[in-house]
Amino acid sequence: xxxxxxxxxxxxxxxxxxxxxxxxxxxxxxxxxxxxxxxxxxxxxxxxxxxxxxxxxxxxxxxxxxxxxxxxxxxxxxxxxxxxxxxxxxxxxxxxxxxxxxxxxxxxxxxxxxx
Amino acid sequence: xxxxxxxxxxxxxxxxxxxxxxxxxxxxxxxxxxxxxxxxxxxxxxxxxxxxxxxxxxxxxxxxxxxxxxxxxxxxxxxxxxxxxxxxxxxxxxxxxxxxxxxxxxxxxxxxx
Numbered sequence: 001x002x003x004x005x006x007x008x009x010x011x012x013x014x015x016x017x018x019x020x021x022x023x024x025x026x027x028x029x030x031x032x033x034x035x036x037x038x039x040x041x042x043x044x045x046x047x048x049x050x051x052x053x054x055x056x057x058x059x060x061x062x063x064x065x066x067x068x069x070x071x072x073x074x075x076x077x078x079x080x081x082x083x084x085x086x087x088x089x090x091x092x093x094x095x096x097x098x099x100x101x102x103x104x105x106x107x108x109x110x111x112x113x114x115x
Numbered sequence: 116x117x118x119x120x121x122x123x124x125x126x127x128x129x130x131x132x133x134x135x136x137x138x139x140x141x142x143x144x145x146x147x148x149x150x151x152x153x154x155x156x157x158x159x160x161x162x163x164x165x166x167x168x169x170x171x172x173x174x175x176x177x178x179x180x181x182x183x184x185x186x187x188x189x190x191x192x193x194x195x196x197x198x199x200x201x202x203x204x205x206x207x208x209x210x211x212x213x214x215x216x217x218x219x220x221x222x223x224x225x226x227x228x
Contacts, residue, residue, distance in 0.1 A: 004158070033216070040220070041220070042202070042218050043153075088156060092158070103149070104161060105161070106158030109156060109158055
C-alpha cells in the first residue's frame with residue numbers, strides 16, 4: 001500500500017531533550033516536506049527536500065533540522081525542543097505528473113508536546 | 116506563490132451542492148490552483164487541481180474564472196463525511212522543481228443533516 005509513515009505518532013518530552021521524528025514513504029517520491037499545524041495558524045511549511053541531499057527552508061524553519069540521506073526517508077530533528085514547538089506535525093511527499101505538477105501525500109501526523 | 120483568501124467557515128445541507136470559493140487575485144500565468152481537505156486532525160488529502168480550464172474528478176469539480184483571479188470547488192452532493200477544512204493553494208509548476216508551499220487557514224465546511 002502506498003503510504004507516508006511517521007513515528008512516533010504521539011510524543012511528550014521535556015525542554016532541551018533532543019528528539020527525532022521519522023518520516024518514510026514507499027512511493028519513490030523525489031519531493032518530501034514537513035509542516036506544523038497550530039490552532040488558528042493553519043499548516044505552515046518547516047522544511048522541504050527536492051531530492052537526496054537537497055533541502056531548503058520553508059516558512060518556519062527556526063529550531064528544526066532535517067536531512068535527506070535516502071530517497072525514502074526525511075527525518076525532522078529538534079536539537080533543543082522548546083514549549084513553542086508543541087504542535088501537530090505532518091510529513092508529506094509528492095511525485096511528478098505530466099506537466100510537472102505535484103500532488104502531495106500526507107502522513108498521519110505526529111502530536112508533539114514539549115513541557 | 117500567490118496568496119489565497121477563503122471564507123473562514125461555511126455550512127451546507129446534506130445532499131446539496133457545496134460551493135467553496137477561493138480568491139487568488141495575484142495569481143500568475145504559470146501558477147496552478149490546488150485544493151486539499153483535512154478531516155479532523157488527519158493528514159490533508161488532495162482533491163483536485165487546475166490551471167485554466169474547469170476540472171472534474173470523482174471527488175469534486177473545480178471552476179476557475181476566465182481571469183483566473185478566483186475559483187470555486189464544488190462538491191456536488193455533500194455528505195456528512197465531507198465535513199472538513201478545505202484548503203485552496205496556488206503554486207508554480209516548473210521544470211525547475213517544487214518549491215515551498217503555503218496552505219493558509221482554509222474554510223471549515225460543516226455539512227448539516
